Amino acid sequence: MTQVTEHGGGVWSLRVPIPDNPLGHTLVHVVDTDRGPVLVDTGWDDPDSWSELTAGLGALGLAPRDVHGVVVTHHHPDHHGLSGRVREESGAWIAMHAADAAVVRRTRESDPGTWLDYLARKLASAGAPEEHLAPLRAARSGGRIRTLPGLGAALPDREIVPGELLDLAGRRLRAVWTPGHTPGHVCLHLEEEHPAGLPGRGRLFSGDHLLPGISPHIGLYEDPDDATVTDPLGDYLDSLERIGRLGVAEVLPAHQHAFPDAAGRVRELLAHHEDRLTGLLALLTAPLTPWQLAERMEWNRPWDRIPHGSRNIAVSEAEAHIRRLVKLGRAEAVPGTEPVAYAAV
Template identity: 40%
Template sequence: MTTRFDRGQWAQGGAQTVRPGVHRVPLPLPEDGLRAVNVYVLEEDDGLILIDGGWSIPESRKALEDALAGLGHDLAEISHVLVTHIHRDHYTQAVELRRLLGSRVYLGSGERRGLELLDELRTDQPVGSLRTLRLAGAHELADRIEAMDHGGFDPSVWEAPDRWLEAEELRFAGRTLRVVPTPGHTRGHVVYLDQARGLLFSGDHVLPHITPSIGFELGDGPGLPLGDYLASLRLMTTLADATLLPAHGPVGDSVHGRVAELLAHHDDRLDETLAVLGARTLDAHAVARELGWTRRKVAFEDLNPFNRMLAVNETAAHLDVLVDRGRAERSTADGVHRYTRRTEAHEPLSA
């Protein structure tokens, strides 16, 4: 039986058993609105497997050590770290654990270019997101984000994994995990499905209370991140339903149930975005300023700069899907994308 935790408790420290041999450990994210990132400890006869590694900071390592001690284990027993995606709160401590313990690190192959860019650019600033801001007409916001302190760049925590993962099965002593690529949040995001136990370690792909940012990448790239994300959500409905073990938030009852909510949310958001356009031609920054944000419909101007960046990037992603579906048109002038509603298009947004 799954142990459930409410919204106020999930980020508290310590190991919480969700199934025999499966434990959720929230690790701190100081000064981050997400509060914590869940890593999952899987007890195997030949060692411990972690799903995601956490952020490479002293507070996180201490919280992990303490949680493992409460389970009767220690760091030295960690043999494998299976990471869902490249963001620092998931990947960097995995690399640190490998350096300390010799643990093997796994990462989706779609993240390869992101790691290459980190090495080329020598920065973990959201370069691609800054470019999106400027294409969206949010030049002042882009300049402000670029000038912020992003914590410095430590190349030692951005090393390549021991193994790049494709769509495949990973077999351990007492467990088989299916690797399912789910691009959208990042190009190389993967989830891990324990079919025998009915568990999905969903990373940031399916979250219980929030919608993940889309296409939050270091560099530029082709494709349609929101389109990829929606396709990845629909892919979840073709798999057997499972208990949701997310990277942020409490354990959920049903992956399918939450996926349905997320798909409905994005359909509604596409409708709202199109309604803001109306008969006007606007850039994504202008559209974002007229939309409400979070479940509480917070005004754009009441968001902090980082969340304004996410809001503009998300708005641009929705506008690009509207263009892809023939509901809007995009033009470019002076380096800024502008969007116009296509009044002759009548196909449903949920196509």
């Protein structure tokens, strides 16, 4: 049965499934405007997901052709995947932050093998063993890469500008740039009185930035053509503090469920990452490569039970934490190591 939740004040959420993913579903939000419904995110590009999105809209007396616009919190396929199909059905505009639009454009324009070549090189430099790299090389040579999600993601036709109100007739929805999970992730502050009278300054569509029970993945910003040393974890922590200062009455995230007390959740996540950085410093009393550090970090299951693709994500997260420690002057690369190992200072 399609699960539709009414949040009041012309806002609903639709549960759109994510195939073969423990998160289960994306919460696609429907916002009523004077020019028609606008979606915040759209869900994964999959036939079952499209059927559920269509059914959810149908429960509200709507169809995809009625959608006026799509606001994308970030470029990941469980959020942006169906945006193109919605636009094909309705002529709706698609809005996204410029940094994530650049990721979509680069992915569309690059040869599909570029990504796997880059990933293999990066993992090798992080200390990944040959048995982990072999499947990537096999996929590259075996022609299976064209099935990777996101290769044909829709190009947005509007830019979300941080700090500005989006052009939604009859609504006040302001963009808040919250990089970390992706370089162009945005939260969306609905600057309207809470329909149930909860104290605070409106509601927040938080995408993956602020979730009630899990911490979003914070890995490196991946760009094969850009050697800039970024600090995604630092970006995320700064963004969390920015959201904590908004004082919203309720958070409407893209996964799990709506919740109050954004500031309290921000404090929990800041403390979580500080504890994690402290724990990693204890591991780095002896030099470790990013791969070796990932093997020793705490995940939601033992390392030997983490699937191949999820290990790539874990290593990226380890690298993001190492970069933060290096930037803070609490760790440094060990001279002469290859692949590069890091140690606490």
